[in-house]
Amino acid sequence: MNKRFSRRTFLKLSGATAAAISVSGSIGKMVAEVSAEAKGGTRELVRSYCEMCTSRCPLEVRTENGRISFIAGNPEWGATGGTVCARGGAAFSQLYDKERVQKPLIRTGERGQGKWREATWDEALSYIAEKMLAIKDKYGAESVAFAARGGPHKAYMDNLAKAYGSPNVFTHESTCPIARTVAQEATFGTSAVAIDYGNAKYLLSLGRSYFEGINVAHVRAITSAMAKGCKLVSVDPRFSVTAAKADEWFAIKPGSDLALVLAIIHVLIRDNLYDKEFVDKYTEGFEAVRASVANATPAWAAGETGIADRDIERIAREMAAAKPRAVIDWGWRTTFTPEEFELRRASLIATLLLGSFEVPGGIYLTKSAALINGLVGRNVVPGLAAPKIPAYPKPARPRVDGAQVKGHPHFMVPASDGVVQAVPEAILTEQPYPIKGWFVLRNNPVISQSNTNRVIEALKKLDLLVVCDLYLSDTAWYADVVLPESSFLERDEGFNNATGSAPAYTLRQQVIKPVYDTKPHWQIFKELGEKLGLASYFPWRDMEDMRAIQLGGRQELIKTAKEKGFINFGIKPLFLRDKNSVAQFVEKFPDALSRVNEQGTIDGPLLNLKTHSKKIELLSHETEELFGRGVPVYRPVKLKEENQLYFTQGKVAVHTNAHTHDVPWLNALMPANRVWINPDTAAKLGLKTGDSVEIENEYGKQPAAVLLSKGIRPDTVFTYFGFGRLSPGLKRAYKQGTNSNIMLPTVMGPVCGIALHTAGVAIRKV
Ligand SMILES: Nc1nc2c(c(=O)[nH]1)N[C@H]1C(S)=C(S)[C@@H](COP(=O)(O)OP(=O)(O)OC[C@H]3O[C@@H](n4cnc5c(=O)[nH]c(N)nc54)[C@H](O)[C@@H]3O)O[C@H]1N2
Ligand SMILES: Nc1nc2c(c(=O)[nH]1)N[C@H]1C(S)=C(S)[C@@H](COP(=O)(O)OP(=O)(O)OC[C@H]3O[C@@H](n4cnc5c(=O)[nH]c(N)nc54)[C@H](O)[C@@H]3O)O[C@H]1N2
Ligand code: SF4
Ligand SMILES: [Mo]
Numbered sequence: 001m002n003k004r005f006s007r008r009t010f011l012k013l014s015g016a017t018a019a020a021i022s023v024s025g026s027i028g029k030m031v032a033e034v035s036a037e038a039k040g041g042t043r044e045l046v047r048s049y050c051e052m053c054t055s056r057c058p059l060e061v062r063t064e065n066g067r068i069s070f071i072a073g074n075p076e077w078g079a080t081g082g083t084v085c086a087r088g089g090a091a092f093s094q095l096y097d098k099e100r101v102q103k104p105l106i107r108t109g110e111r112g113q114g115k116w117r118e119a120t121w122d123e124a125l126s127y128i129a130e131k132m133l134a135i136k137d138k139y140g141a142e143s144v145a146f147a148a149r150g151g152p153h154k155a156y157m158d159n160l161a162k163a164y165g166s167p168n169v170f171t172h173e174s175t176c177p178i179a180r181t182v183a184q185e186a187t188f189g190t191s192a193v194a195i196d197y198g199n200a201k202y203l204l205s206l207g208r209s210y211f212e213g214i215n216v217a218h219v220r221a222i223t224s225a226m227a228k229g230c231k232l233v234s235v236d237p238r239f240s241v242t243a244a245k246a247d248e249w250f251a252i253k254p255g256s257d258l259a260l261v262l263a264i265i266h267v268l269i270r271d272n273l274y275d276k277e278f279v280d281k282y283t284e285g286f287e288a289v290r291a292s293v294a295n296a297t298p299a300w301a302a303g304e305t306g307i308a309d310r311d312i313e314r315i316a317r318e319m320a321a322a323k324p325r326a327v328i329d330w331g332w333r334t335t336f337t338p339e340e341f342e343l344r345r346a347s348l349i350a351t352l353l354l355g356s357f358e359v360p361g362g363i364y365l366t367k368s369a370a371l372i373n374g375l376v377g378r379n380v381v382p383g384l385a386a387p388k389i390p391a392y393p394k395p396a397r398p399r400v401d402g403a404q405v406k407g408h409p410h411f412m413v414p415a416s417d418g419v420v421q422a423v424p425e426a427i428l429t430e431q432p433y434p435i436k437g438w439f440v441l442r443n444n445p446v447i448s449q450s451n452t453n454r455v456i457e458a459l460k461k462l463d464l465l466v467v468c469d470l471y472l473s474d475t476a477w478y479a480d481v482v483l484p485e486s487s488f489l490e491r492d493e494g495f496n497n498a499t500g501s502a503p504a505y506t507l508r509q510q511v512i513k514p515v516y517d518t519k520p521h522w523q524i525f526k527e528l529g530e531k532l533g534l535a536s537y538f539p540w541r542d543m544e545d546m547r548a549i550q551l552g553g554r555q556e557l558i559k560t561a562k563e564k565g566f567i568n569f570g571i572k573p574l575f576l577r578d579k580n581s582v583a584q585f586v587e588k589f590p591d592a593l594s595r596v597n598e599q600g601t602i603d604g605p606l607l608n609l610k611t612h613s614k615k616i617e618l619l620s621h622e623t624e625e626l627f628g629r630g631v632p633v634y635r636p637v638k639l640k641e642e643n644q645l646y647f648t649q650g651k652v653a654v655h656t657n658a659h660t661h662d663v664p665w666l667n668a669l670m671p672a673n674r675v676w677i678n679p680d681t682a683a684k685l686g687l688k689t690g691d692s693v694e695i696e697n698e699y700g701k702q703p704a705a706v707l708l709s710k711g712i713r714p715d716t717v718f719t720y721f722g723f724g725r726l727s728p729g730l731k732r733a734y735k736q737g738t739n740s741n742i743m744l745p746t747v748m749g750p751v752c753g754i755a756l757h758t759a760g761v762a763i764r765k766v
Helices: 007-013 027-037 091-095 121-139 154-164 178-188 216-227 241-245 257-270 276-282 286-292 298-305 309-322 340-353 369-376 422-429 452-460 521-531 543-550 555-564 579-588 590-595 621-627 664-669 679-685
Strands: 043-049 058-064 067-073 105-107 116-118 144-148 193-195 202-206 231-235 248-250 326-328 363-365 437-441 464-469 481-484 495-497 504-507 566-568 645-650 675-677 692-697 700-708 716-720 759-765
Touching: 043 504, 043 555, 067 091, 091 664, 105 121, 121 144, 121 437, 121 464, 121 481, 121 521, 144 154, 144 422, 154 437, 154 521, 178 340, 202 257, 202 309, 231 241, 231 309, 257 286, 257 298, 257 309, 257 340, 276 340, 298 309, 309 326, 326 340, 369 590, 422 452, 504 555, 543 555, 555 566, 579 590, 675 679, 679 700
Parallel strands: 144 437, 202 231, 202 326, 231 248, 437 464, 464 481, 645 716, 675 700
Antiparallel strands: 043 058, 058 067, 105 116, 105 481, 193 363, 495 504, 504 566, 645 759, 675 716, 692 700, 692 759
């Protein structure tokens, strides 16, 4: 534990508990304690939402004399109810951190040498504009790629990219959930679907690590469901916090989950345990699924997964008994094998066979403004409008990664996400054409993309690398220009779509003025756009203007949002196949009565999906036609050599991905990771806890400290992700612990382009 502050001080200054689960009980007392310390002066509460990770939980932030004194969850937002996690609470420590980049930086030494000079914003943006115009002249605008972590900020980046003429915009998603996104698109014609955890009776998690891979709303909903008797089964090669809290844990062989799911489907069909009425009415392709799982017996799956066939039979029966409130979670980080598309499709199909769709405790279509307005037959919920801008120029060449490009293996990948691993590849191989410039916003590919050494080699070859971050991140270390963004507590933004089972928009508000010479992303893109001669694409002044554009001038809604931190429209959670919620909806909007059927439920939108058949496609016509992959099929994958160990990773409760490791409070809570090794394996290697080892394979090697644990399979090792940082500019986190991606290959999995985070490694004592 760091000496500079105690756990108690941390809790006092934030609404967080240091552990994974957030609780609200003692918050009131803590607020009072902090406030009592303030002697007079101004005090204010501002509602906003968090960006310490991308769950974007609504917050209530207290300032005293222009300084933030307390961060808590927004008590009016039901799903999180006044709570934040440890990282959200530590936003205070990030905000005032002196290690943040305080002014724009322009590189003066060799790329990666760490030599910079401070510049004014005007100078830095002019420098970037000049280089971008030179690249456009010489190679074409498509030769500049733009990547941001997904979120509302990305729209501003995309607008600049497209106005400049590049189709090459990316999110991080191909390193995270793209397999489930594409699987959802193939099944429903949309990925706007969610899980109603709070009412579930049976949750089967295939490595979904709820209590460490935190989304506060999920944590609260699952804890409350479990208190009401929901059974949680955790399938994970390691004993995660989720496994510890689950009713049962199965240490599955890495990469074999699809065999388990296919066997569950086999039992549901073999024993007639599925919801035949649901399948007949709403779905397409059942017979193809039946045929494809004919040989996927529990005995076969036991051989693949290491889970006993009687357990697989029992899980299938228990899930059937809990239907339609039984769900196989589609997961979040879907990067266990290249065949993730098949696994996420199979998980969806199993859940759908249970009829767990559009009912409480099942999966559901999110209730967007368009869906609600369609049911009511008039506009009762405003959609979020976009500013009117001129048409974008048509790029001369298609995207480098083939997303949404006809005939390309990545055709199914949404063009707003793309396959971001294709960027370093296009830089190095110059195929299908060279990428010469890369604008990176709130994304850290040097840590988050696999095959780190290759990513760095690619960055070194660029004519222009711009990184917009809070810190001198591992990617910023190689940049020509670093643009320091104002942290989320220092910036106003427009509305964020936070729709779930009912429509809602959250609002980010500036809590205090920027501590350093920083700007918000939207201002950076507007000013850069102006320097590139693209001012007409930014026809708004500021976020006050943008909010009015988004809500069509509805000032009363904007006022409410500023006060409450969000707007909803008084609509209760709506599940279209649930009589009670439909009755409530019709009571509020009698116009929707005409959409209700004899059973008191609503079918229309469920039989008019954007799939080929308009129904839910258990057999996806689109992926059948494009790739011959209509129904999931088990294709064994080789993730390691016989004599190697599986190398796996996961999230830890007190850090975020490639982000928080230098944030003082969080760094102090956990400065480094260790490598989990099973005692039997350790005995063979002559290792004990605390020993120094080297983890190695053909891609690279890393030092590590050993942690013996029975909570990991003997053939597998595990580390928490995001450690072993490579930027000397991250003074606290630099070289602390083990980096993961140095030992992982570049992979773009079939259909969805997913990255791969499991590989074979050898461990050697040093
Ligand atoms: N081997 C391996 N690789 C993985 C994973 C794994 O488990 N194992 N996990 C994968 C997953 S699930 C994901 S989502 C990706 C995450 O990968 P990224 O999207 O690259 O990571 P983030 O942690 O979101 O942080 C990116 C950067 O955003 C900066 N940042 C934070 N807040 C702000 C802000 O307000 N403004 C600006 N401009 N910058 C900000 C941070 O300082 C950080 O440098 O990594 C993936 N890579
Ligand atoms: N505290 C915290 N919360 C976060 C984040 C964070 O960085 N920190 N990041 C956010 C983001 S971007 C994401 S994507 C989510 C991630 O949320 P999750 O996807 O739920 O979590 P992870 O820890 O990435 O990985 C889940 C688990 O997969 C297991 N695993 C590895 N290989 C296999 C396999 O082959 N089969 C099975 N069944 N399990 C396997 C690992 O042991 C790990 O426990 O968390 C989000 N919330
Ligand atoms: S889960 Fe934690 S870090 Fe992520 S947005 Fe919510 S409070 Fe912030
Ligand atoms: Mo992620």
